[in-house]
Structures are given as C-alpha cells and as structure tokens.
C-alpha cells in the first residue's frame with residue numbers, strides 16, 4: 215500500500231508505540247493516586263506536557279490534554295462563548311473550517327450566538343480586511359484554522375492574531391494539520407488558544423491537546439473530577455498522552471528535514487501531473503500550503519471514482535477530509551474557493567508522509583494518468599465537454 219492520506223490520519227511511529235507500551239500493562243497507575251505506580255504515571259504525563267509545550271513554544275502550565283482535535287476545538291470555542299456571553303455573543307470564523315469548528319459554531323448559533331463566516335479568496339486565504347470589517351463590539355472570539363485539512367492552505371495567523379489583540383478579542387487557531395509539519399509558535403502566531411491532535415503527527419488516535427495562554431479563562435464544557443485544572447476532567451489517557459509527547463518530540467527534532475523532503479516530493483508530483491494530464495488543476499494556494507498537501511482537480515471525472523481506482527492500485531488517497539469523504543455533497547472548502555459543484559466533485563487529495571518514497575512517485579503518477587484516462591472515456595461530462 216502506498217499511503218497518501220496522512221491528513222486523515224498517520225501511522226503510529228514505532229518509537230511512539232514503544233514509548234507507549236509500558237503504560238498499558240506495567241505502569242498502569244492512575245496519575246491522580248499517591249503511591250509510586252500513580253506517581254510514575256504522573257511523571258510520564260508531565261514529561262509529555264513538556265514535549266507538547268516545546269513543539270509549540272508554550273509553557274507547560276498552558277497545555278491541557280484532551281481526546282483530540284475535535285474536543286480541543288469544542289473546549290476553546292464553547293468554553294469562551296459560555297464564559298464571556300455577558301460581554302458579547304458574536305464569534306468570527308472562516309467558511310473553510312473543519313467540522314470540529316464549523317459545527318460547533320453552528321451549534322452556538324442555535325443557542326443565541328451570532329457567527330460570521332469569513333469568505334476566502336480563490337486560493338483559500340482569509341482576507342484580514344474582511345476580518346476587520348466583521349468585528350463588532352459584541353465580538354468575543356475569532357477562530358480561524360492554521361492550515362486547511364483539504365487544500366493545505368496556511369492562513370496569516372499572526373496577522374489575524376494581531377487584529378484580535380488590538381480589539382481585545384480572544385483568538386483560537388485549529389492547528390491540527392500544521393503542528394509537526396511547519397513551525398508553530400504560539401507567541402509568534404499571537405494566539406490565545408491552539409488545538410492539536412496526536413494522530414496527525416504519527417501519534418495515536420484519541421488524544422490531543424489544547425494550548426490556553428496563561429490568564430485566559432474558559433468555562434469547562436464537561437464536568438467531573440479536577441483533572442487538567444478542571445477544564446478537561448476524566449482519568450487521563452496516560453499511554454495516549456505519552457504517545458502524543460513522543461510524537462511531538464520526534465516531529466520537533468525532524469521538522470525542517472522532513473518538511474524539505476515532503477515539499478520536494480509534493481512539488482514533483484504537482485509539476486508532473488499538471489503538465490502530463492490535460493485539464494488538471496491545483497486547488498488552493500501554490501506556495502502558502504502544507505509541505506505534504508496536494509489537491510488536484512480534473513475536468514470530467516468524479517473524485518470518488520478516482521479514489522476507488524487508485525485503491526485498486528494499492529494507493530490510498532482521498533477526495534477531502536476523512537469526515538466528508540463518505541458524504542456525496544461537494545466539499546464546502548472547495549465551494550468556498552468559488553468552484554462549481556461539478557468541479558469540486560472532480561478533486562483528489564494526496565497528503566504525503568515521511569514513509570512515502572521518492573521511488574513511488576512514478577508509479578503514483580502513472581496510476582493517476584491511467585485512472586483519469588479510463589474514467590474520462592466513460593464520462594458523459596468529459597465527452598460533452600469535448601464535443
């Protein structure tokens with residue numbers, strides 16, 4: 215299998231797996247207990263907290279462990295909304311967010327909040343003057359993703375953060391796709407809160423973290439024991455947290471080298487597909503994009519058929535985010551770029567990872583070419599376009 219769907223999830227690094235293993239059957243203590251087994255679990259958790267803090271340039275007491283990106287986004291958004299509802303009821307986000315942010319905002323809209331969904335330019339970037347225009351005296355939160363999960367576009371987060379700060383509005387960034395792929399520093403990005411998730415950076419599924427800047431207060435959205443400062447109560451997933459820490463440590467050490475490796479494979483794939491396949495296009499920004507993200511559009515075919523064709527050639531790819539790839543609606547991200555529905559349906563996402571090999575690129579390109587060719591021969595859309 216040539217796995218090119220790393221934005222959906224990534225394989226667990228063997229070093230991460232080995233680091234986690236003792237915390238299932240040997241050092242299984244509850245990290246809240248007083249005896250040595252519990253203290254050992256607590257120590258492992260605190261060491262992971264340091265590693266997570268380090269990859270994003272935060273302090274350890276600013277890291278809250280969660281069950282992943284979705285939970286981190288929910289705590290940041292609902293937690294701020296509930297805490298500051300007396301100050302205002304307006305939230306600003308973009309119209310290309312992951313459902314973990316988008317659906318949370320829609321939920322709040324049904325519960326008395328007002329949400330502005332900022333449009334993006336045709337290359338997928340939020341315009342900061344649109345943001346400035348959207349701010350009102352009721353705005354309590356801006357939440358904009360760092361890098362998009364479908365088209366890989368990287369937003370001007372530090373600029374957005376400056377605007378938020380000048381206007382005394384809290385700012386949250388979903389950095390689930392960017393942490394481990396590009397440098398992420400919470401100070402430079404001017405964020406108050408930032409979400410990340412282990413399974414996107416060769417860690418386990420079901421564990422993540424939320425950075426909450428010192429002094430920023432959010433209302434808990436679930437209630438229980440006092441774990442994680444009462445912001446995320448529940449017995450800690452020690453093995454998962456150890457895995458997250460190890461994944462962050464490995465990613466931080468290899469960030470630059472890995473980004474260069476992925477960028478060169480990405481650019482080679484883009485250059486060759488665009489030049490060798492008629493009526494093929496790149497969705498998203500040509501350069502302000504994640505080193506591992508490619509999102510093509512091919513006239514006259516459906517992305518889903520292409521994904522299945524490539525699967526029969528042992529290549530794992532996607533049409534968009536893992537969550538929306540089973541729905542047959544056109545991607546809201548691609549529609550936000552101004553594409554027609556039929557164009558949005560002809561898209562293919564390849565997201566590369568460190569275990570992909572340069573030697574496989576030829577095979578992947580040949581397989582895409584053959585699949586596009588075969589599908590176009592059967593496609594009424596393509597035949598009509600060619601008459």
Ligand SMILES: Cc1ncc(COP(=O)(O)O)c(C=O)c1O
Pocket residue numbers: 221222281282283284285287312314359361362363388390391411412413420422535536
């Ligand atoms: C940008 C973004 N945010 C949030 C999430 C949700 O993260 P998790 O799967 O850890 O809940 C994802 C997962 O695809 C994502 O890509």
